[in-house]
Amino acid sequence: MQAHSARVAAQADAFVDRRSRDAKHPVHDFLFTYYSFAPAKLKQWVPPHGVSLEMTGADFEACPWLKGERFIHEDGLLRLDARRFMQREREFAAWVAMLCSRILGRAGRFTCYGLHEWAMVYRQSADEVRHQGYELRLPPHELAAFVESLPVCCSHYDAFRFFTPEARPMNVLQPTLDSRPDLEQAACLHANMDLYKWSSKLWPWTGSDLIGECFELALAGRDLDMRASPYELNALGYEPVKIETAEGRAQYEQEQRALAARAAVLREKLRACCASLAAIHHAPAHLLAQADEGALRQV
Template sequence: MEPEVWRARAEAHRRRVETWTAPHLARRERGETHPVEDFLFTYYGHRPAQLRKWHPGAGVVLKGARDFGRDYLDTPDGAILDTAALMGRRRPSVEWIARLLAATAARPAYLGCFGLHEWAMVYKTAEVRHGAWPLRLSGEEIAGVVEERGVRCSHFDAFRFFTTEARPLNVLQPTRERQGELEQPGCLHANMDLYKWAYKLSPLVSGELVADCFVLARDIRAVDMRASPYDLSALGYRPIRIETPEGRAEYAAEQRGFAERARTQRQRLLDACARVLADAPASGDGSRPALAPR
């Protein structure tokens, strides 16, 4: 990649990411929180500075570059990612991510959950995660919706935040070990997690792909909270009232759109995994690595 090209891409990436990281950092400096905009920085373990760092991905020589950063080699032509060394350390993780992505992509999308995972997190409790924001309904009304509609959440990292009383109401009982068995492409949280898999694969994947997955996750988070029992109208988020037939139809339409967008991003991640796994020699036993749930 010619110097003028990779420098322009790196700068464009930095400017793009700055539109998300700068407001978050400013709020953090002021001691403020935002239940939608700050979520990807507080729930996931990728720091703003890491998101701002651009990478070309595996197999790209950055002509004229020297000392580009950790995990890069200097060659007579320029800097290139030391893919062999990285894969020597991270191959089991890459293999596990690829298996999860492929298994999720192979299943049909289920669009009948209606975002009730957020309702199950406040079911029969006064200790809510976003206590600074009011609920749209009373505790009794929330419980009534959960009990009438039922819960069918397949995503462990949502299920683990259910209240103790809500967990038995879930049709499924997800565990970390069953993640590859249960995740499906209609799930908002599984599609939001594409951002997690992208940054865990970085710098083997491009900075643009990580940022694209961030955009998808950010859009999903907005719908996730609009469909929740929280009232975020003061922040400009119109609620999706999934307690009504109209709200459930709206939610399913949003879910369908996200599933289609995620299909493209999931395939891009799978293609990147396939390339680096094909190019790097196999090592280790391929067992599941200790990936942080966040």
């Protein structure tokens, strides 16, 4: 529980504080707006399906947020009630397991260099740029020339859909929602950040430890994403990764590979978790009860 809090509490609390003041952060707000998991849920530690937590009745009564969240408290143990795992959740878990398997079985392509953020401002006017109040590091004509100088090869639909109309035809791929399992790959910064999205969409069944680990990875991915972007963020403490230079592209790839290695471990954890969740409905009720009785106990 303490490890989970150390991973997520500072960022969750900072976002809530900014929101209360109507303040914005061009890097970290993304983790709570695009990824719409509530900060309060992110901070709450819950065990995953198949794990029972030793808890007294008094402690359970002191956690009103557990009630109604598909938990059972019996014989001094808190556990998720598999009977309340919905069919739509099973189907989604199966889809996530499939997506993870497809990505794990596909070689990563480390040649995008974070160019997607540049394609999102390609040939835009100053008043169209997303992060108003932050200057671009290059003047518009130099920025456009740089985008045109490299192959644009974004494989992630949710990044590609924010390309400017002029940039979209330049992408060697044309990702769609339906083509996600066929195109997403393990080098992609956004596909790796999305581990947080997929794990949190199955809360509480995936458990807070996995979600917290994926959040931590998404935070690191977002930092690299914006350091390699065309925005000038030095005032916020972000030293740019200058992908417009050969040295910057080499640095980006090095950091991208390190994040991909971390993501591969978490993707396998999420795949195994989701495969287990998708199989819940195949087990008779009495076997589920026996499995819960023998579940790992944590203090």
